[in-house]
Amino acid sequence: MGIVEAILLSVITAATPLVLAAAGELVAERSGVLNLGVEGMMIMGAVSAFAATQITGSPYIGVLAGIGAGVLFALLFGFLTLTLVANQVATGLALTLLGLGVSGMLGEGFLGMQGIKLQPITIPLLSQVPFLGPLLFRQDAIFYLSIAVVAGIHWFLFRSRAGLKLRAVGDSHASAHALGVDVVRTRYLAVLFGGACAGLAGAQLSLVYTPQWVENMSAGRGWIALALVVFASWRPWRVVAGGYLFGAVSISQLHAQAFGIGIPSQFLSSLPYLATIIVLILISHNRRMTLINTPASLGKPFVPDR
Amino acid sequence: MPVKGQTASGPLLAVSNLTKLFGSFTACNAINLQIEPGEIHALLGENGAGKSTLVKMLFGVLAPTAGEIAWNGEIVRITSPSDARKLGIGMVFQHFSLFEALTVAENIALSMDRNVSLARVAEEASHLSRVYGLPLDPKAHVADLSVGERQRIEIVRALLQNPQLIILDEPTSVLTPQEADRLFETLFKLKSEGRSVLYISHRLEEVQRLCDRATVLRHGRVTGACDPRAETPASLARMMVGSEVAVVTPEGTNTRGDVQLEARHLSVPARTPFAVSLKNICLKVRAGEVLAIAGVAGNGQSELFDALSGEYPVADDKAIQIRRNPVGSRNINARRLMGAGFVPEERHGHAAVSTLSLSDNLVLARNQSDRRAFLGGGFLKIIRQGAVKAATKRVAEAMDVRKSGEDPPAGSLSGGNLQKFIVGRELDRQPAVLVVNQPTWGVDAGAASRIRQALVDLAKAGSAVLVISQDLDEIFEVATEIAVISEGRLSDPYPARELSREKIGLLMGGMYGKTEGAGAAHAH
Numbered sequence: 001m002g003i004v005e006a007i008l009l010s011v012i013t014a015a016t017p018l019v020l021a022a023a024g025e026l027v028a029e030r031s032g033v034l035n036l037g038v039e040g041m042m043i044m045g046a047v048s049a050f051a052a053t054q055i056t057g058s059p060y061i062g063v064l065a066g067i068g069a070g071v072l073f074a075l076l077f078g079f080l081t082l083t084l085v086a087n088q089v090a091t092g093l094a095l096t097l098l099g100l101g102v103s104g105m106l107g108e109g110f111l112g113m114q115g116i117k118l119q120p121i122t123i124p125l126l127s128q129v130p131f132l133g134p135l136l137f138r139q140d141a142i143f144y145l146s147i148a149v150v151a152g153i154h155w156f157l158f159r160s161r162a163g164l165k166l167r168a169v170g171d172s173h174a175s176a177h178a179l180g181v182d183v184v185r186t187r188y189l190a191v192l193f194g195g196a197c198a199g200l201a202g203a204q205l206s207l208v209y210t211p212q213w214v215e216n217m218s219a220g221r222g223w224i225a226l227a228l229v230v231f232a233s234w235r236p237w238r239v240v241a242g243g244y245l246f247g248a249v250s251i252s253q254l255h256a257q258a259f260g261i262g263i264p265s266q267f268l269s270s271l272p273y274l275a276t277i278i279v280l281i282l283i284s285h286n287r288r289m290t291l292i293n294t295p296a297s298l299g300k301p302f303v304p305d306r
Numbered sequence: 307m308p309v310k311g312q313t314a315s316g317p318l319l320a321v322s323n324l325t326k327l328f329g330s331f332t333a334c335n336a337i338n339l340q341i342e343p344g345e346i347h348a349l350l351g352e353n354g355a356g357k358s359t360l361v362k363m364l365f366g367v368l369a370p371t372a373g374e375i376a377w378n379g380e381i382v383r384i385t386s387p388s389d390a391r392k393l394g395i396g397m398v399f400q401h402f403s404l405f406e407a408l409t410v411a412e413n414i415a416l417s418m419d420r421n422v423s424l425a426r427v428a429e430e431a432s433h434l435s436r437v438y439g440l441p442l443d444p445k446a447h448v449a450d451l452s453v454g455e456r457q458r459i460e461i462v463r464a465l466l467q468n469p470q471l472i473i474l475d476e477p478t479s480v481l482t483p484q485e486a487d488r489l490f491e492t493l494f495k496l497k498s499e500g501r502s503v504l505y506i507s508h509r510l511e512e513v514q515r516l517c518d519r520a521t522v523l524r525h526g527r528v529t530g531a532c533d534p535r536a537e538t539p540a541s542l543a544r545m546m547v548g549s550e551v552a553v554v555t556p557e558g559t560n561t562r563g564d565v566q567l568e569a570r571h572l573s574v575p576a577r578t579p580f581a582v583s584l585k586n587i588c589l590k591v592r593a594g595e596v597l598a599i600a601g602v603a604g605n606g607q608s609e610l611f612d613a614l615s616g617e618y619p620v621a622d623d624k625a626i627q628i629r630r631n632p633v634g635s636r637n638i639n640a641r642r643l644m645g646a647g648f649v650p651e652e653r654h655g656h657a658a659v660s661t662l663s664l665s666d667n668l669v670l671a672r673n674q675s676d677r678r679a680f681l682g683g684g685f686l687k688i689i690r691q692g693a694v695k696a697a698t699k700r701v702a703e704a705m706d707v708r709k710s711g712e713d714p715p716a717g718s719l720s721g722g723n724l725q726k727f728i729v730g731r732e733l734d735r736q737p738a739v740l741v742v743n744q745p746t747w748g749v750d751a752g753a754a755s756r757i758r759q760a761l762v763d764l765a766k767a768g769s770a771v772l773v774i775s776q777d778l779d780e781i782f783e784v785a786t787e788i789a790v791i792s793e794g795r796l797s798d799p800y801p802a803r804e805l806s807r808e809k810i811g812l813l814m815g816g817m818y819g820k821t822e823g824a825g826a827a828h829a830h
Contacts, residue, residue: 161421168405168416175403178367179417180388288578291449292407 007251008135012143013209015247017042017201020146021225022232022239023153024197029229030157031190032170034299036092037077038198039222040099044069045202047103050213051110053206059118063142063203070199071192073099078191082184085301100216107213115211118142142204147240149197154236166190170295173302183302198222227276233283233293246272316379318343318502319364319471324373326359333359335526336373341471346493346503348513348534350546351523352722352750357506360523361473364504365397366390391417396469398460398477404448411444414463427466435462438492450578452604461489472496473504476748478512485602490516509779510539510751522546543751563593566770567614567646567739568627572634574613574620582606582794584613589789589796591739591770596761597799598773598785602814606794607774608651611743614772615648616641628739642675647737649729651744653721657728660717664709665691665698667716668731675735697734705730706756722753729757733764740764743774758784778807790814 021038028035035041048069053062077095080086118140127137157163169176169186177183205217224246231246232238253268283289321339325332334356341347351357362368364375366384374381377393384390390397404413411428418427428444435442440458448456457477464472474493478486493503493516507513513520514534522530522545530545567590574584584606591597601607612618614626616638623632628644638648650656658667669680669689680694681687698713705726709719716724725746732740745761746754761784765771774791775781781788785802790813797813 161415164408164412164416167408167412171405171407172403175405176416178387178399178403180366180386180391181416286578288447288449292447294407296407 005131005135007255011244011248011251012135012139014251015244016143016146017204017209017221018225018228018246019240019243020142020149020204021198021201021222022228022243023146023150023236024194024201025225026229026232026234026236026239027153027157027166027197028187028190028194029298030170030234030295031166031187032173032295032297032300032302033081033187033191033194034088034092035074035077035095035191035194036089036226037073037095037099037222038194038225039218039220040096041070041073041195041198042099042202042205042222042225043103043216043218044073044099045199046206046217047107047110047202047213048199049203050115050206051106053116054110054113057116059116059207060141062116062207063118063200066203066206067196067199070195070197070202072195074191074195074198077195078188081301082187082191085303088299088301096222104215107215110213111215113212115206115213117211118207140204140208142200142208145200150236150240157236167295170297173297173300177302177304183304187302198225201225224272227272231272231276231279233279233289234295235293242275245275317341317376318378320376320379321360321364322374322376324360324363324375325371326356326363326368327371332526334363334370337523337526337528339521339528341502341504342519343470343502344497344500345518346497346505346516348517348520349504349506349523350510350513350520350542352546352752355523355546356526357523358475359526361397361475361504361506364390365395365473391467391469394468394470396464396467396472398457398464398472398474404456404459406447406449408448409444410442410446410448410451410459413448413459414444414466417463418466430466431462434465438462438465438488438495440488440492455604461492469501471502471504473506475506477505478507478509486512510534510542511779513542514539546751561594561768563768564630565590565627566593566629567591567741567772569614570625570627572613572620572622572625574609574618576609577618582609584609585794587794587796589772589799591772593738593768593770594765595786596765596771596773596784597787597789598775598781598802599789599791599796600775600778600781600810600814601791603776605792605814607743607776607791609794610791610796611648611650611741611774614741615650617650639674642672645738647732647735647740649732649740649742649745651747653724653728654717658716658724661715663713663715664702664719664727665694665713667727668698668701669694671731672735701727701730701734704734705760720750722749725749726753726756729760733760736764736767737769739770739772741772741774744777745773745775746777746780754780778810781810 021042025035025038045066049062049066052065053059073095077091080091081088120138120140121144123137127133129137157167165176165181166186169181169183173183202218206213210217228239228242228246231242249268249271253265256263256268257265283293317340319341321337324334324337326334337360349357359368363370364384366386366389369385375384376382382393384393405416411424411431414431415422415424415427431442431444435458440462442455442458442462448459461477478489496503505513505517517534520532520534520542521528524546534542569587569589572584572587576583582605587610589597599607599610613620616633616636619637620626620634623634625634627633628641628646631644633641633644654660659670673680680690682690695713701707702709707719707723707727707730709723719727729742729745742761745757749757758780761771761773765786773781773784782802787799788802788805788810789799790797790810792814
């Protein structure tokens with residue numbers, strides 16, 4: 001395997017959790033819910049996946065545990081913001097802090113343990129394709145799942161009736177309610193899906209990226225995922241493009257250091273956020289772009305009149 | 307289209323003792339209403355009379371506190387709009403329940419209970435829109451459409467349900483006379499198919515022309531049920547408001563002074579691919595004149611208002627002159643300081659901040675132009691609450707603004723009362739130039755006549771008034787001169803008394819002396 005392939009492989013591994021978490025958050029935001037707790041759900045996914053794998057010996061049960069932990073945290077968020085109509089921004093921030101704390105506590109007994117890596121699944125024939133084969137078709141299940149999830153979200157949002165309803169809820173919850181769409185239920189489902197994706201992203205961190213448990217191992221990836229949703233202007237495939245771009249940037253930090261290139265690593269790690277700000281400027285410059293791409297009721301609480 | 311399952315006789319819809327309480331406030335009080343199959347039934351009443359609440363209960367958006375609804379003789383409970391649609395009730399909302407980020411076809415698909423592919427929806431919608439003369443592009447994003455076009459979506463959306471009863475809330479307020487005529491044809495067609503229509507309107511002439519029976523609401527109670535054709539507009543209005551509606555008395559003896567507002571070859575390129583560009587607009591408004599600009603929604607009215615008010619200044623300073631000062635590149639406050647006042651189209655979010663109190667809204671608009679009165683403390687610019695409150699009270703009294711409490715949030719006022727306040731806020735300064743966009747859109751008859759009279763009086767007192775409106779009744783009530791805007795071009799002005807509605811209709815279709823043929827009246 002050449003150096004180029006090695007670098008590309010590491011980019012894929014770095015990008016997958018970003019793509020997954022951002023894709024899930026995209027669905028939640030399309031329904032009008034801003035969940036700033038992605039980092040918290042992700043780290044809970046990471047610790048739960050690692051712990052379940054250690055206890056059962058099966059990384060696949062670990063993956064399920066990671067998803068479950070993300071869903072559980074998302075359920076808490078949904079209950080607070082959708083049922084009790086708490087402020088979404090404050091609740092999301094609290095969820096992140098809670099996740100970082102609880103994961104540290106749960107993971108204490110697993111610190112320094114040798115992890116079990118999720119093994120790659122080689123796809124026959126396709127993996128024989130020169131260059132691309134080993135890169136794309138000798139990957140772990142979570143990578144395949146990340147691409148399937150994005151394709152599924154794209155189909156769901158823009159081709160299915162349920163997806164149309166979800167976008168309608170995110171654009172104007174009052175109008176959607178008037179048409180008889182169950183706004184709160186739609187948002188619950190979107191938030192839970194977002195939690196499942198964030199949990200899965202966390203599982204990737206502790207089972208594929210660095211198969212061990214380290215406190216705070218999500219290292220701000222939840223925030224990058226949030227930025228990525230805006231960067232992608234709420235479009236699923238752009239999340240993949242952006243995720244791989246941001247993944248490449250984070251990998252290039254390591255390689256830049258290894259080659260002794262004098263770019264401060266702080267500058268490189270701030271690049272995703274800078275890129276997001278530039279995209280925000282471009283979008284908000286054009287009123288039409290804003291109207292058509294941004295979920296208009298994002299972050300606004302919904303209380304039906306009765 | 308055949309009408310589905312109808313029983314032989316008896317009313318289609320019978321409402322008895324329907325009551326809705328919001329806390330201690332009774333929005334609807336023991337309402338009785340019967341709609342026969344194949345009739346056009348008018349629901350009349352001022353804003354706040356309980357029409358919207360009643361209709362929302364019929365459509366399953368609100369749950370009644372007490373009372374019964376019978377459909378084809380059977381007592382039904384309508385708990386959601388989807389229940390209502392299943393029964394065969396369609397609704398065109400007054401405040402459009404459209405999704406701006408979605409396309410026309412997606413918006414229509416959302417309101418259908420069956421799962422139909424978008425392609426089918428688009429096809430059916432464009433078929434219906436052709437049949438009923440409501441042109442629509444299914445692929446367009448709603449964000450890019452004008453108010454008038456958005457209403458067409460609402461109407462087509464309701465028609466697609468093949469309803470037995472269709473409820474229309476103020477449907478003609480944004481249509482040209484020709485478009486309104488076509489809508490009436492649509493409604494008569496629906497009626498001839500055996501469907502019923504519940505028609506909510508403030509326009510009494512329309513109700514008389516269209517409706518078989520009328521039910522009048524006031525303060526949540528039924529105050530009259532009549533055959534509108536046996537009544538006069540004045541007697542109908544009396545049932546609605548409980549007293550005579552003042553008739554607006556237009557000019558007659560206005561003395562014309564100097565040109566106060568002028569546009570010279572004003573051209574503005576479209577800001578977005580979907581806006582209208584203004585092409586070589588020339589207009590003059592003298593002191594004592596009311597120039598009304600008629601036109602169908604989306605022909606450059608908003609763009610013209612933006613340019614005249616300075617919301618979007620133009621490059622050429624001389625293209626716009628206020629009291630002989632070139633102001634084209636100056637901002638809104640600079641123009642206000644020269645004695646101009648502006649009332650934009652949207653009440654909420656543009657002319658007023660809904661969550662702020664009336665006095666805050668007053669000081670927001672006038673903190674520059676009346677800074678000596680409202681701001682104190684030198685460079686600290688502290689708001690003088692006393693002066694602002696007094697001015698708020700003055701405006702509310704002058705315009706008869708009905709509100710709960712001394713200084714409530716703007717959003718708590720009904721549309722008509724908030725509009726009276728917004729217009730009054732500008733009139734209170736006695737501006738030499740007033741530019742108003744759609745002064746009475748969605749406002750009840752009482753408030754509309756109050757606002758129009760105020761505009762006429764302002765011109766009589768020697769100000770130059772420019773009114774942009776889609777409502778021809780309004781234009782003929784207030785204008786001394788009329789010009790028509792079409793695709794960003796402005797026609798020559800005509801003295802109001804020399805212009806017929808037919809002529810305006812032709813001008814709206816963009817025909818300046820050309821032969822008829824491509825105009826709104828003939829677009830199939």
